[in-house]
Amino acid sequence: MTGLRKGVNRRKVMWAFLDINLLLLMCFMLLYSYVSSTVSSPLYSSSCRLQGQFHLNGMHKAGDVVLGGLFGIHFFSVFPDLSFTSEPQQPTCHGFDVLGFRQAQTMAFAIDEINRNSNLLPNVTLGYSLYDNCIKLGIGFRAALSLVSGQEEQFILDKNCVGTPPVLGIVGDSISTSSIAISSVLGLYRVPMVSYFATCSCLSDRQKFPSFFRTIPSDAFQVVRQNVTGLQWMASEAAIAGIVFHTPHLMPYLGGTLGIGIRRGEIAGLREFLSRIRPDLHHNNVYGNSMVKQFWEYTFQCRFAPLPAGWVEAGGALCTGQEDLENVETEFLDISNLRPEYNVYKAVYALAYALDEMLQCEPGRGPFSGHSCATLQRLEPWQLMYYMEKVNFTTPFGDQVSFDENGDALPIYDIMNWLRLPDGRTRLQNVGEVKRLAFKGEELTIDEDKIFWNFESKKPPxxxxxxxxxxxxxxxxxxxxxxxxxxxxxxxxxxxxxxxxxxxxxxxxxxxxxxxxxxxxxxKKTEFLSYHEPLGICLTATSLLGTFICAVVLVIFIYHHSTPIVRANNSELSFLLLVSLKLCFLCSLLFIGRPRLWTCQLRHAAFGISFVLCVSCILVKTMVVLAVFKASKPGGGASLKWFGAVQQRGTVIVLTSLQASICTAWLVSSSPSPHKNTQYHNDKIVYECVVGSTVGFAVLLGYIGLLAILSFLIAFIARNLPDSFNEAKLITFSMLIFCAVWVAFVPTYISSPGKYADAVEVFAILASSFGLLVSLFGPKCYIILLRPERNTKKAIMGRGIQS
Structure with a gap:
């Protein structure tokens, strides 16, 4: 038993090896004949009457350029036994497929429509040679090689023809297996092959199949990439149309299945074209139309002469060719669900558009060697390949047709749903579509209201x-x-x-x-030092309080301007100092509220100029104290001429003008501006003023600090002068407070984010201003208001203004 099994297996291997070798030998013989014919005459063979070796079901039409086509017109074929003692008989095809025949007729219709279109391929007539592959690789391979080699079966194209136009491209095959085999050979000679039904993703390999194109999406795109959960069954394109879904007893389980189907299209005028088909050998210049006769016999259950023996006796009818397709129930004329046919239509037009673009080439500007162009008299398939890769057009149905670098069309599918009807029948309905747009990703559209859910609730699971x-x-x-x-x-x-x-x-x-x-x-929430928050309210109130106190002190000094204590302390500079302190208090208000361009630019300029004016007055007052002290000594009177009223005013103006110049240069070169800061907090926008130029801000502060230190040093030197000049002690104390505040300000300001940096600067302004106001004017107001007996010349000359 084991030996018998081994013998059978060995015999199978031998037969398989023999079949492969015979197929390869046939391929090379046909290729040799193809190459020989193209070398001798690249466009036409020497005769209109072609001597072929294969008897294939076909349909042909003359034209300046001929397109080939491979369609499954029969379901299966029978090959005769090989005896190797005589010439083998031709295989026979059985089981006529009406839909396959309709696909072939769709190609004929598309070519007829193109020939009637004056805008596409003008002055060029397309012809076709369509063959039946019988859903068999061997037969399809024979037909394809016959088309490209010019070795078709014998037929007469036209009594006036002078040659046989070449087949520049083939529409087909419908099966991936056949397309793999055929395209691998046609690719060697760059003969374009456009399939309308082969979906294997392997055919996208441009290295193996360089001349293969298709108008149906690759299986790679069927994997519906969207997360659609909770469905009972999901089916692929092949399964959704499978016969298992037509089985009534399985519908309780498979009803409601969702899957993808080939894109359904509409082809205007196709039904009228199909309804005019007749089995007349000379109808519409179509020849060798054996397929039409077979379709007629299948549809009307009749036979053309010669009749087989016993046909009439068995009740068979004779075909007259005048039967009316409208009077018979056939799905041939039902164009409500054109899917493969729509792909055939697009494939023919893709070849036509490529050919049209090729024939529009201007001599000297072509894409081939020496900038040459292809001509109608010398067309080569590889030339058409160049233009096939650039095809881009839109069908009347609105679909864009183009091919990517792998020869695949832009994928587009209909989303189908199996609906179970109350009477037990099933119906496949369209509930959406999924497609990939050029450079725009994928788009999924589903009409959920149309979906049938196979549950008692009839709702999505x-x-x-x-x-x-x-x-x-x-x-x-x-x-x-x-x-x-x-x-x-x-x-x-x-x-x-x-x-x-x-x-x-x-x-x-x-x-x-x-x-x-x-x-x-x-x-986002916005954050800035606002007038409405507690911190802003406190700082605003303090600023206004300081301004009010300055105004009160100024009124007191004006009212008592003739008293010795006011006159003894340089009343003019005291008034100017009070005004500058008032400005210092007011400028702090510019740091509160939402930052705007004008407030950002004005706040630091006003702050810098106000404080320089204030410190300049203090510096001049201190220098006057030293000058008066020296003048009281023998021979020191000459020093007072340098500190008269004019010199005092001039010194204050010059020192203040320098600060104004610094501010102007800063604002012109790199002005402060408002800024939305999102770095401090992710959920907040902090409005702040960026200083623009850090150098400008540093020079402004440094100049104030220089004047303050200078005032402190001079006042410190004069602190031990006689009592009548002891205002120097008050100046020393006030400048000590001023310097301490601003030394502490710098690191605190740098480390404070957002609105807190503004709050620190306002606090420093207010603290230093109050320090100067209280230190310089507090003791004087105390004497003026509470100790008037000490506000006399004798008291001042004797004991000074110590409290």
Whole structure:
């Protein structure tokens, strides 16, 4: 038994090896004849009457350029036994396929439509040679090689023809296996082959199949890449149209199945064309139309003469050729569901557009060697290949047709749903589409109201593993579990999801932030030193209080301007000092409120000039104290001429003008400006004034500090002068406070973010201003208001203004 099994297996291997070798030998013989014919005459063979070796079912029409076609007109074939003692008989095809024949007629219709179109291929007539592959690789291979080698079966194209036009391209095959075999050979000679039904993703390999194109999407695109869960069955393009879904007893289980189907299209005028088909050998210049006769016999259950023996006796009818297709029930004329036919239509037009573009080439500007062009008299398939790769047009149905670098068309599918009718019948209905747009990604459209759900509730099923993720969360698959099992992860701060079952959370724009529920974006909170918050209110009140106190002191000094204590302390500089302190208090208000361009530019300029004016007055007062002291000594009177009223005013103006110049240069070169800062807080926008030029700001502060230190040093030197000049002690103390405040300000300001930097600067302005106001004017107001007996010349000359 084991020996018998081995013998059978060995015999099978031998026969398979023999079949392969015979097929290869046949291929090389045909290729040799093809190469020989193209070398001797690249366009036409020497005779209109072609001597062929294969008897194939076909249909042909004359033209300046001929396109080939391979279609499955029969379901199966029978090959005779090979005795190797005589010439083998030709295979016979059986089981007529009406839909396959309709696909072939669609190609004939498309070519006829192109020939009537004056805008496409003008002055060029397309012809065709269509063959039946009988759903058999060997027969399809024979037909394809016959087309490209010019070795078709004998037929007469036209009584006036002078040669046989070449087949520049083939529409077909409908089967991936056949397309793989045929295209691998045709690719050697760059003969374009455009399939309308072969979906194997392997055919996208441009190295193996360089001349293969297709108008049906590759299987690689069928994997519907969208997360559609909770469905009972999901089917591929091949399965959704399979016969299993037509089985009534399986519909309780398979009803409601969702799957993808080949794109359905509409072809205007096709039904009228199909209804005019007649089995007349000379109808519409179509020859060798054995397929039409077979279709007629199949449809009307009749036979043309000569009749087989016993046909009439058995009740068979004789075909007259005048039968009316409209009076018989046939799906041949039903064009409501054109799917493969629509792909055939697009394939023919793709070849036509490529040919039209090729013939529009201007001599000297062509894409071939020496900038040459292809001509109608010397057309080569490889020349057409160049233009096939650049095809891009839109069908009357509105679909864009082009090929990518692999020869694949832009994928587009109809989403189909098997509907179970109450009477037990089934119907396939369109519920949406999925397509890939050029440079725009993929687009999925589903009409959920049309979907039939195979459940008692007639509603979409819920996932048995996880509930839907609400807005504000995203789906995260559970590792090692089915795709319907997932966790709902809340979106992180600053991200949202506003749909159910979102795969990702999207970031909010820069000015927006996520809501607490993470389902929509809200404007970010804004932060600045406001007049309405407690800190801003306190600083504003303090500033206004200091301004009011300055005004009160100024009124007191004006009212008592003739008293000795006012006159003894240089009343003019005291008044100017009070005005400058008042400005210092007021300039702090520019740091409060929402930053704007004018406030950002004015705040530091006003602050710098006000404080320089203030410190300049103090510096001049201190210098006057030293000058008066020297003048009281013998021979020191000459020093007073340098510190008269004019010199005092001039010194204050010059020192203040220098600060004004610094501020002007800063504002012109790199002006401070408002800025929205999102770096401090993710959920807040901090409005702040950027200083523009750090150098400018540093020079402004440094100049104030230089004058303050100078005033402090001079006042410190004069602190031990006689009592009548002891205002120097007050100046020394006030400048000590001033310097301490601003030394502490710098590091605090640098380390404080946002509005707190403004608050620190306002606090420094107010603290130093109050320090100067209280230190310099507090003791004097005390004597003027509470100790008037000491506000006399004798008291001042005797004991000074010590309290």
């Amino acid at each position: 819920q996932s048995v593993c996880s509930e839907s993720c609400p807005p504000g969360t995203r789906m995260a698959r559970k590792k090692g579990e089915p795709v319907c099992c997932f966790d709902c992860i809340p979106c992180s701060e600053g991200k949202i999801s506003n749909k159910t079952d979102s795969m990702e959370c999207t970031s909010c724009p820069e000015d927006l932030w996520s809501s607490p529920q993470r389902d929509y974006c809200v404007p």
